[in-house]
Amino acid sequence: MSIKRALVSVSDKAGIVEFCRELSNLGVEIISTGGTKNLLAKEGVPVIGISEVTGFPEILDGRVKTLHPAVHSGLLAVRDSAEHQAQMKELGLDYIDLVVVNLYPFQETIAKPNVEYEDAIENIDIGGPTMLRSAAKNHAFVSVVVDSADYPAVLNEIKIKGDTSLETRKRLAAKVFRHTASYDALISDYLSNVTGDPLPERFTVTYEKIQDLRYGENPHQKAAFYKKPLAAADTLTTAKQLHGKELSYNNINDANAALQIVKEFEEPAVVAVKHMNPCGVGIGGSVLEAYKKAYAADPTSIFGGIVAANRIIDGDTALLLKEIFLEIILAPGFTKEALEILTQKKNIRLLEVGSLKSGENREKSFTITTIDGGMIVQESDVHSMSTDDLQVVTDRKPTEEELKQLLFGWKVVKHVKSNAIVLANDSMTVGVGAGQMNRVGAAKIAIEQAGDKAKGSVLASDAFFPMGDTLELAAKAGITAVIQPGGSIKDEESIKVANEYGIAMVFTGVRHFKH
Incomplete structure (x- = not known):
């Protein structure tokens, strides 16, 4: 086999003129559409319009141009099938050996501030993914290029052998299906959010590789770094x-x-x-x-x-x-x-x-945690708290300075692995107890770390106290105020201990587990 005909239709036209000129010099006939055809013709690259192949004009503002049997038969025909060969000959159809397509800029469109819904929908490509999928399915015979980074390697193989190797075609086909899957995932995510259904019956995500990493948590684990296509600027x-x-x-x-x-x-x-x-x-x-x-x-x-x-x-x-x-x-x-x-x-x-x-200006997003055989998804924890949200549950109310330190500690303990205790004073942490199997253990670690600094500090707990023992520890350490979610069936026990020692305690009504 050799590559004799190529179908080219790209939104991102970087490098396409040079690529097609080289193809043409190698004797490849180039078919193209719309703006790509006009650009190639303007640059003096021999090109045939898609309408000359289909015998049908591009219609509906370009929405329909390649969705035609003359195109997809040329892409999907099994070249070593006698039946397919006979049908192609009978209908006067010809094969297409190379497809070069990239898609309408849907991602770039929805990334624009205040993008109009109609603009987003208009930038959903239909013909492009269809051609890509047809060519990729038939990669045993058809080469398909969706990434301009592959232009040089494909050209080089054609120059040397007149065709690409099967191994190259497999690699290019895999890239196509990754690309179209990512494209569809972005569209489904956009529409799910527009319709208020961010956790639908099927949850599909897509990420772009930033770089390979030397290894994962340990040297024997492979790893790579990926980003969301529309990641916020402050990530x-x-x-x-x-x-x-x-x-x-x-x-x-x-x-x-x-x-x-x-x-x-x-x-x-x-x-x-x-x-x-x-x-x-x-x-x-x-x-x-x-x-x-x-x-x-x-x-x-x-x-x-x-x-x-x-x-x-x-x-x-x-x-x-x-x-x-x-x-x-x-x-x-x-x-x-x-x-x-x-x-x-x-x-x-x-x-x-x-x-x-x-604070409250942060964007809401979702966190994904993989488990063996699946994943769990939740909204990211961007909940914020003010003094107006706090419920004082003890006889003594916290002072203005204590309230300031309590809110500071609350912002920090939210990000400490559970069970978590944070001691704070003078707008700084003085003790952190993280990731313990019980809350008393976390409190002991935080108090031990704080040492003398524990006296006069405040304590923040990511979840409620199941009993009064943590308050007993706090009192002995000289802690003056406590912030915690509340909600335990033994809240009264903790409140009683706090009152006995003159500790001011406030409930938030919000828990901040972080596993």
Whole structure:
């Protein structure tokens, strides 16, 4: 076999003129449609219009042009079938050996702010996916190209052998079906959201590879980094790496955790993360003050960790950051002075994440967790709380300063692995107890870590107290106020203990489990 006829119809015309000119020079007859045909003709590339093949005009504003037996018989005919050969000859039809198609820009259209529904629908391609699928199904005989990155390799094989190898055609066909599956997934997701059904009976997602990773959590596990096609601008997947070596699987998990925590705050904030749990969080009047608090919260655990800030890193802050070993620093930006200081460290990764949306301004999305044989999907936890939402349940009401610290602790404990306890004072964490099998164990860890700093601090718990033992520990440590969801059948026991020790306690009515 050899490639004699090609059907070309592309929305993204980058490189198509040069590709088709080379094909034509190799003796390949080119059939094309609409704007692609006009461009090729203008550039002097010999081209036949699709209507000359079908004997039918392009109609309905171009919606119908390639949906015709003269096209799809040429794509789907089994070349070594005597019956197919006879039918093709009887009907005066000819084969199409190569299809080069990319699709209407649906993704780019719905990415536009305030896109009109009608515009989105008009950019759903029908003829393109149909041609791609026909050609890909018949890849035993037909070459199909959906990605301009494949133009050089395909051309090279045609130059050498007059055709592509079966192995190449299989690879190209697999890419086509990935592409059309992704395209349809975007359309179904868009329409599901428009119709208010984000968790439909069939849940299909698509992601684009950013890069292969050296390995996963451990060296024996393969891994890659993917992004959602319409990922928000303030996510890790859209961050710009300014310096340092390649991100690892664990780096990405930790960096994402740090980013989610720092988004909780509108005031200058810095978060230090180790193994996806915050080891230090601080807020202040400047990023420098916030970093000093985050560092002081746990000077030991921050070593080798990830630091995220919600303000531009300046030179003074960079000087302090440079003093310790850090894997990654994420921030909306870095001053020139900060970059000069931090890039002296060869391996540290500097990520610019752009302007961060905080508090109630964050976009709702869904989180997906895979399980053996399936997955579970839920809305992301972007719930926020104000003092008006709190219910005081003890005799003593929290002071204004205690309320401030309670809300600070509540924002942090939301991102600590359950069971979780956070102690806070002076707008910084002083103790974090994470991922324990019982709440008392988490409280003991947080109090032990805080040491003398526990006295006068406040305590935040991600879920209710099943009994009063955690309050007993808090009282002995000198903790003055507590924030927790409430809702236990033994709430009265906890309230009684709090009242006995003069601890102010508020209920949120909201739980923040994070497994």
